Amino acid sequence: MQDEKLIRVAREKDQILDRFRQKGMRITKQRRLILDIVFEHDGICCKEIYYQALKKDKNMGIATVYRMVNALADLGVFQVNAPWRLTGAAPLGGQDGCRVVLKNQTVVEFDRYEWQSLLEDALRKKGYSKAPEIERVIL
Numbered sequence: 713m714q715d716e717k718l719i720r721v722a723r724e725k726d727q728i729l730d731r732f733r734q735k736g737m738r739i740t741k742q743r744r745l746i747l748d749i750v751f752e753h754d755g756i757c758c759k760e761i762y763y764q765a766l767k768k769d770k771n772m773g774i775a776t777v778y779r780m781v782n783a784l785a786d787l788g789v790f791q792v793n794a795p796w797r798l799t800g801a802a803p804l805g806g807q808d809g810c811r812v813v814l815k816n817q818t819v820v821e822f823d824r825y826e827w828q829s830l831l832e833d834a835l836r837k838k839g840y841s842k843a844p845e846i847e848r849v850i851l
Contacts, residue, residue, distance in 0.1 A: 731787055746780045
């Protein structure tokens, strides 16, 4: 019974990695590690994944964990408990912007200027007294 479960888990991991390859993603040691941790723990949060991964790889970054978790959620491997998710700073009608999908599947679009304004407001709340120049946004 235990052997069957291990074989099933290994097969599921391989299928996920194949889907990443099909999307053009590299399969790194860190991505494999995060995937292993996700399969080892039920209902684990991103911070806990990060702490577990950090024990095995001192170079693991929290952003790597969040990107991998989002990639896994996009594949439908598991549901991320957030009331919204970003679908990227992709062009909207020829302009850079952001599209947010709410849990009820409502899509809210921000054009480049609205998105910039939202980011500047959030950065001010984080202690930046002057509106900083944003070099890039990594999702």
